[in-house]
Amino acid sequence: MTLPPRNLLAEEASPYLQQHSGNPVHWRAWSPAALAEAQTLQRPILLSVGYAACHWCHVMAHESFENDDVAAVMNRLFVNIKVDREERPDIDQIYMAALSSMGEQGGWPLTMFLTPDGKPFWGGTYFPHEARYGRPGFVQVLEAVDKAWREKRQSLGQSADGLTTHVEARLAGTHGKAALDRDALANLANGIDGMIDRELGGLRGAPKFPNAPFMQTLWLSWLRDGATSHRDAVLLSLEQMLRGGIYDHVGGGLSRYSTDAEWLVPHFEKMLYDNAQLIRLCNWAYSTTGNDLFRIRIEDTIDWLLREMRVDGEAFAASLDADSDGEEGLFYTWSKDEIEAVLGDESSLFFKYLTLSTPPGWEGKPILHQTGEQQRQSVADRDRLVPLKEKLLAAREQRVRPARDDKTLTDWNGLMIAALAEAGRALKRIDWIEAAEQAFAFIATAGRDNRLPHSILGEKRLFPALSSDYAAMANAAISLFEATGTSRYAELAGQFIAQLDRWHQDSENTGYYLTASDCSDVPIRIRGDVDEAIPSATGQIIGAMVRLASLAGNLDLQEKAWKVAEHAAGRVAHQAYGQAGIINACALAIEPLKLVVVDKPEDPVLVPVANRNPDPRRIDNVVPVGSATNLPMLPGGVLPPTDKPGAWLCTGQVCLPVITSPEELDRVLRRQ
Known part of the structure; x- marks a missing residue:
């Protein structure tokens, strides 16, 4: 089959793709139909990946994709496919890993050349219209790739096969499970600490990124092991970037x-x-x-978020x-x-x-x-x-x-919903918690057949969701449960985990794939182990499962989380710095913290102490004094007495004696 010889992006649900709908390039979105067209024509695919806020993506668009002469070459020689990396991080990660495997520096726009069956054989990032910056001009690149395709197709095909096999082993492979080891967090934190700029914060050199997964590694190391230099590295980095x-x-x-x-x-x-x-x-x-x-x-x-980012x-x-x-x-x-x-x-x-x-x-x-x-x-x-x-x-x-970019991404919103709920608890801002609940309700009700969309733009929904979407929303639901005490949120977190099991779990029940099992247009079904600016899908999944298991006292879920963590730990041993999110989550699995607080709703004395001492390792559950039904259970299935205020802090299966004094609870939580 062949698609119409024109640009087909106007009806896409991505503002980034719509930005390119007026290009003279005959763009297609990534789809089975676009891949089939390449097979029919036996033309290589020119894959261009970017996102709406990407500066150099705009530059390349203005220089080349809006140029009639450049577009004519692209249309004559290639099947041209445009991808929004925020809509399809699974596609982006595959071809970014391929570029890295070629020894090239990654970044966006990502420009890759693929065989008609979607296997990468060459690529780069930004190519200028005319030769400069030590890079060839874009038309030169197009013509050179076409010449190589015509004259060396067999060797290019062999190269593409080998590269695809390498990427698959790296992103979708299995390794033997590894025992969860407390030293993994300490070793990674010490390594990161050695890269910190002691004067300016962040990692030494330029450019400088916030790198939240690394900052969380350092923070967890301080909370667990008392490594004050790791805490100070985070505080310095925050102070410096915030000024x-x-x-x-x-x-x-x-x-x-x-x-x-x-x-x-x-x-x-x-x-x-x-x-x-x-x-x-x-x-x-x-x-x-x-x-x-x-x-x-x-x-x-x-304030900025609620003023400028609400859709x-x-x-x-x-x-x-x-x-x-x-x-x-x-x-x-x-x-x-x-x-x-x-x-x-x-x-x-x-x-x-x-x-x-x-x-x-x-x-x-x-x-x-x-x-x-x-x-x-x-x-x-x-x-x-x-x-x-x-x-x-x-x-x-x-x-x-x-x-x-007005598209609502489920996983990114899950991160923000959790942040709003946690900050609202700590700083007594009910309005922030309400904003988090409103955003959560919007996404949770946007699904179909009990499945979440990955992206929402107006009436358009992009299905199916990714594993990162279910994990982020499960974590958001748990944070909302902690902030509101509404049991429905805990139930929804369980439903999101169930959807993960149904659509994303591997055949050995040892982990999850980023893309759903009924998604037919991915050349490689990857696991989602690698961090980007946010923790990996696998790291978020382990964290959500550990937190929900601890909250509900669910030993089966706890055992499943442990199994998934062990297998992820086996894979992470090969590239720890790119998978800090998994190591952070495994640290939570080794020593989950649970705080059950019985308090008076009308005049709480212990709850404010818990709220002002947030700890990413801890799940909090508040029960009103005199409650006849207890949602939380202490380890061993024990229900805490609810006749008077008290707090139980548990690490794994061991709990401290009941704490009744707010001063003592504050001391214990700060020491922990």
Whole structure:
């Protein structure tokens, strides 16, 4: 079969694909029909993978995909397939691993050339229209690939077969299970600690990414083993990024990464997942240090989220572009004159707390950031600074806004829902918990046949969900249960795990695949072990199963989680730094913490202590005094007495004696 000789992206459910619907390139979305067309024509596939907030994706589109002459070459020589990596992370991970296996540096846009049956034989990332940056021009690349395909097809096919086999072994293979070992977390944390920039935070060098999975490894190491240097590395990294240009000091929210080692010049795109993980990290940091910087940044980030990222007042959009009006960062940057025009005589007070800098090589307007002293002073004088920022924000709203990718991704929303629920508990913000519940309800009711969609855009739903979607929503449901006490959330978490078992479990019941069993268009069914900016699907699955098993006292689920963790540990031994999410989750499986609190709903004394001491290793369950039915069980199936307030902290199958004093509970939770 062949598809119509025209661009077919206009009806897709991805804003990124729709951005390319006006290209003269005869784009197809990834589908069985597009793959069949390549087989029929016996043409190689040109696969282009990107996402809506990707700056260099836009550059390549403007230079090449919107060019009639370039498009004519593409249309004549290839079947051209466009993929939104946020819609199809399974496809993206396969071909990114192939590029890496070729010894090439990964990134987006990802440009891969495939045999008609979808096997990769060559690729790269961004190719300029004309030869520069040490790269050949894009048309040169197209013609060279076509020549190689015509003249060396057999050897290219053999190369593609070998590369595909290698990628399959790496992403979908099985290894013998490994015993869960406490040392795995400590060893990884020590390795990460050795890479930390002790002056500027984050990992040494540039560019600098938040790297939440690594930060969680360090935090868990401190909580469990008392490694204060690991805690301090996280706190330093947070403080430094929160005063750098990577944080939006006027409107709130964290950008994707900084291009330099000082966190100063951001790549200005804002991603939902980065900000979800920032909220969680700041919540842990605030509970530990009492430093109001972290509380303020939580508040500012959530203000941004609810103001700019809510889609129709319900769940949350995927991202904001880096560019507006054709220029990166234009929406977020200021000249001194612009600030003085908005603030007038108050501008000198504003510059007491913030600095404008134009670093070498940056061609845009200056970037707002803070010195360490300005950061400390702005926290102390927040009431003076807030009205000035509000004036600048109002002025900024008159500018051309960056485009927003309005698709609601289930897994990213799950991360944000959990973060809102946890921060709402800790900081007594019922409105945040309510926002989390609203987003959860929107996604949970958007499914069909008891299955979640992966992506929602208006009336369009992309099915089937990925394993990461069920895992993230299960974790979100558990966090909402902790925040509200509503048992329905625990039940839904169990239903999400059941859907994982039905559609994603492997034949040996030792783990899960990222893609559902009835998804027919993936060349390799991968496991989803590798972290990206967020923990891997496998790491999230193990975490959800451990938490739900601990919450419900379900020994069968606990045993299943242990089995999945052992097999994941066997695979992770080969590339620990790329799979920190699995090691973090295995640490939870080894020593799950459970806190059961019996308290008076009208005048609680113990619950506030638990709420202000969040711990990612711990599942909390609150029971009203006098409750006739007890949802929680202590190890061994023992029901706690509910005639008076008390708290039971259990590690695995062992519980401390009942704690009745809030001071004692606070001491125990902080020591733990």
